Amino acid sequence: MQAMGWSTVFAVEIPVMESVLRGTVVYFVLFILLRLAGRRELGSLGVADLLILLLIADASGNAMTGGSNSLTDGLLVAATIVGWGFVVDWLMYQFPALNKLVTPRKVCVVRDGQYQWRNMRREFVTRDEILSEMRLAGIKSLDEVCAAYIEPNGKLSFLKAEPTETGPG
Known part of the structure; x- marks a missing residue:
């Protein structure tokens, strides 16, 4: 076994x-691919999403460093990526x-207590996911929802319907 000297590490x-x-090319290619993949990949990480991110990181690692094992080369690429992010x-x-x-x-998935099925299909959002997020927001019934949106960050947000006054009339 050959000992590695500090001079080769740096x-x-x-x-x-x-x-x-x-680093620049990989950053922008991955940036574009992740934007095309859709917001849900970023807003809520499931097992498949995490696996995809890990595989992307592994595959892009060699592309960014050109097969280099140098700590300095790796840190330079990492600094480039962080710099481009900034x-x-x-x-x-x-x-x-540019931001727009x-x-x-945002995409409306519920309007006036009714599912917007076309938008749900386009965003791959199920009825069960909406109901689960409603429960987390303390909403008991779809009738309580004026609108529900998938926000740009992938999270669901809800606007509650105004309560109707019921009483003697």
Whole structure:
């Protein structure tokens, strides 16, 4: 067994600009793919979603470092990705039109106590998921819901219906 020296752990094995370019390309390709995949993948992680993210991380790791085992190369790629995350967030804050382009719109899945089946199918949301989220929000019946939306972050939000006055009339 050959001992690894500190100089090899921190050695730069691939050119710095190649690491930056690789990190940049992988960041933006994954950014686009995750946006196309839909908001639910980000808002609620199931077992399949977690598995997909782990496999993406593993597959993209080698693409970003070019097979390098250097700690420095890996940290440079990680810094590039974090940097692009900051730049994209800053750009979306500075330019609301870009934010609207990149961020998905909310989608109505319940309106006036009625399921919006077409929107539910498009977003892969089941009746049981809506009912479960209603219970978590303290809502007992679909009749209590004026509207329910899948928000851009993938979470369900509810607007309660105004209570109707029942009494002697």
